[in-house]
Amino acid sequence: MTSAAQPPFSQPSSQPSSSQPSSSPYPFSLYPELDATALTAFVTALECGDVTGLAPARAAEVAEVRSVAVFTRGKVTGAHGDLLDAALWRHTGTGPRPVIVMPSPWTSLGWLPYAVQATLFALRGYNVLAYSARGFGGSEGEVEVAGALDITDGSRALDHIIERSTGPVTKIGFLGDSYGSGISQLVAAHDTRVHAVVALSTWGDLGEAFYENSTRHVAAVRALLAAAAKARLSPQTQTVFDNVLANRDVPGTLRWAETRSPFTHIKELNRRQVPVFFSHAWHETLFPPNQTLKMFNELTGPKRLAVSIGDHSGPEMTGMLGLPNRIWTDAHRWFDHHLKDIDNGIGDEGQVVGEVMWSKTLEPRPTWPSLTEHVERVYLADDGELVEEADDAQAGWTATVLCGVDTPATVADKVVESGYAEMAGRPKVYPTDDIDRTVAAVWAAAPVAETTRLRGTPRLRVTYRAANPGSSFVAYLLDVAPEGTAHLVTHAPYTDLDSPPDSLVSADIELQATAYDVPRGNRLMLVIDARDPFYGDANLPRATLAFTSPEATPSYLDLPLG
Structure with missing residues (x-):
């Protein structure tokens, strides 16, 4: 790849073409820290x-x-x-x-x-x-x-x-x-x-x-x-x-x-x-x-x-x-x-x-x-617990979520900008006691006896009944301190647009990958709600999602451990 040296730049021959700029609802930069x-x-x-x-x-x-x-x-x-x-x-x-x-x-x-x-x-x-x-x-x-x-x-x-x-x-x-x-x-x-x-x-x-x-x-x-x-x-x-x-x-x-x-x-x-x-x-x-x-x-x-x-x-x-x-x-x-x-x-x-x-x-x-050394499966139980044994979870329970209402469980406060607070050691704090259990389904594990090293991609399988065509939810995995405040470990949304009304929908999804240490004495909490401002909402207002765990296909969460 050789050539003779030429002038550093060609000279402009015209001004930039004009067209209408895209409309913007608010000033925003993907580089807020840039000077x-x-x-x-x-x-x-x-x-x-x-x-x-x-x-x-x-x-x-x-x-x-x-x-x-x-x-x-x-x-x-x-x-x-x-x-x-x-x-x-x-x-x-x-x-x-x-x-x-x-x-x-x-x-x-x-x-x-x-x-x-x-x-x-x-x-x-x-x-x-x-x-x-x-x-x-x-x-x-x-x-x-x-x-x-x-x-x-x-x-x-x-x-x-x-x-x-x-x-x-x-x-x-x-x-x-x-x-x-x-x-x-x-x-x-x-x-x-x-x-x-x-x-x-x-x-x-x-x-x-x-x-x-x-x-x-x-x-x-x-x-x-x-x-x-x-x-x-x-x-x-x-x-x-x-x-x-x-x-x-x-x-x-x-x-x-x-x-x-x-x-x-x-x-x-x-x-x-x-x-x-x-x-x-x-x-x-x-x-x-x-x-x-x-x-x-x-x-x-x-x-x-x-x-x-x-x-x-x-x-x-x-x-x-x-x-x-x-x-x-x-x-x-x-x-x-x-x-x-x-x-x-x-x-x-x-x-x-x-x-x-x-x-x-x-x-x-x-x-x-190689990040994940083994996977631990916990089951969604009818009493709002995450349990290690399938028999302890039982089957056929129902946890009903009202659609159209936001909860304190959200992805972040702001796109991009919330990440700078995380890097500064100030991650978003989630008050779990303020999560209304009528608009969110919540399952919590027992406090961990020693630091739990989550490494890799968690997977959630859950079944729910949607009364209307078109449904969506967002699942959040939280790390909860003894006093009830939490930090977000990971999350993922899910939308179903194909199932007929009043049918059982089986969602099998990967949460976003993570490398997270849950301190001793803290516990993992799974929260599922039907609305998050970060995502499009396929639910009808005031509709409900009834989460359950059929005996043939129990609802569970796979935790990748390092």
């Missing part, structure tokens, strides 16, 4: 060399990178000739070196959140190109949500940096956070020049992220729309998001999502054994971890998964601010190993590293299945 003013000052210093006002560490990075590379801002020509706002860190030497391309997150700031990390990659010897995805920031075009045009944009961005590298390009990496992570995986699946990927806070199956267990993720879609308030959504993108919120054309949305899901293209990644590093959060509210786990487990090439306390993009946020961050440290090590052939040990550290709630202990494991 755009400080990052803009950092970029300005990269251009002119004046580090006045920068923190000493940032000033030192600017001085060092300017001594070995040239930083420029400009435009990259993407699909259909649309100009994409971009930044290039280009070394002046003629020796061979690897390159990294960084498609932007889902934010009006475009590529700016990558400014510090791209500089750090440049200091490690990489040529780096960061660009704003089409429809965002200063880029032309419309937001296609990782569609065919976005994939072409990624390849055109790669062409751009190769053409402007002053020496031979050895290997190529794509790195993205959030939106850019999905684009990075898809470009790697379609462009055989890509050697390795880093995908932070990503998705594997977009359809499952939008419709988990057939349940609409309405809060997530509203958050995406709000965060894209200044973007230019394509008509198709706007229609799909509107359809999710209005509960229209589910098959059409799933077809749209399928082509935009890296999982759909996993055979190509596996054929070329592309190394992929994932980072995710246990309590992710935009892209729930199980759909990314599905992708991770099917990859056959080199792979690594870091799962942490927090929510979307939270675990990697301090790195974007320029602070020490283990996720970004591993991203650097991943590319150093796979793009520069440095034997730094990351390939021998196991495929998975999980941060345990709430001790923050890091646990490396060789594979995802």
Whole structure:
């Protein structure tokens, strides 16, 4: 991969195309901790060399990178000739070196959140190109949500940096956070020049992220729309998001999502054994971890998964601010190993590293299945208890839940933002005594005699009778202290749209994966209610769900223990 050196950027030939921005019910950012003013000052210093006002560490990075590379801002020509706002860190030497391309997150700031990390990659010897995805920031075009045009944009961005590298390009990496992570995986699946990927806070199956267990993720879609308030959504993108919120054309949305899901293209990644590093959060509210786990487990090439306390993009946020961050440290090590052939040990550290709630202990494991050493089954009993013996649970009991009423059991207080409180050691507290047992079914286990290490994916099987066509519920697994306050371990929604009225519905679902230590003296509590503002509600107002446990198919909860 060699070429003659060319000007750092092509010159813009036109202004960004105009279209109506997506409407937003409230101001919102997927990056609430990001200091755009400080990052803009950092970029300005990269251009002119004046580090006045920068923190000493940032000033030192600017001085060092300017001594070995040239930083420029400009435009990259993407699909259909649309100009994409971009930044290039280009070394002046003629020796061979690897390159990294960084498609932007889902934010009006475009590529700016990558400014510090791209500089750090440049200091490690990489040529780096960061660009704003089409429809965002200063880029032309419309937001296609990782569609065919976005994939072409990624390849055109790669062409751009190769053409402007002053020496031979050895290997190529794509790195993205959030939106850019999905684009990075898809470009790697379609462009055989890509050697390795880093995908932070990503998705594997977009359809499952939008419709988990057939349940609409309405809060997530509203958050995406709000965060894209200044973007230019394509008509198709706007229609799909509107359809999710209005509960229209589910098959059409799933077809749209399928082509935009890296999982759909996993055979190509596996054929070329592309190394992929994932980072995710246990309590992710935009892209729930199980759909990314599905992708991770099917990859056959080199792979690594870091799962942490927090929510979307939270675990990697301090790195974007320029602070020490283990996720970004591993991203650097991943590319150093796979793009520069440095034997730094990351390939021998196991495929998975999980941060345990709430001790923050890091646990490396060789594979995802190795997290779970054995599974303990507890049964839902008629007296509101979780019991270990099926005979103790009896059969035929009924626990009736009134629909249409919210309870204190909810996924989180806010999309994304609640995860920052978790990372700061202030997870949401659930007052279990305030959960009305007429609108929620509750089962509690006995206090644990010693710390119980939940590691892996819990599974719930429960039967219920719905009087009306269409029904849904949300199951929450809580860790309850002796005084009755609780923290959320994990949860999952469920929706049934096919069963006739007044029939028994058998729900067999996985709760979201977890690594959680239940302290001695605490107890696990399962709460099932019929309404949560994070999800679409398929129930009719004032309808009821009657949960039960038939003798032939008892209701139970499988707990993965480490």
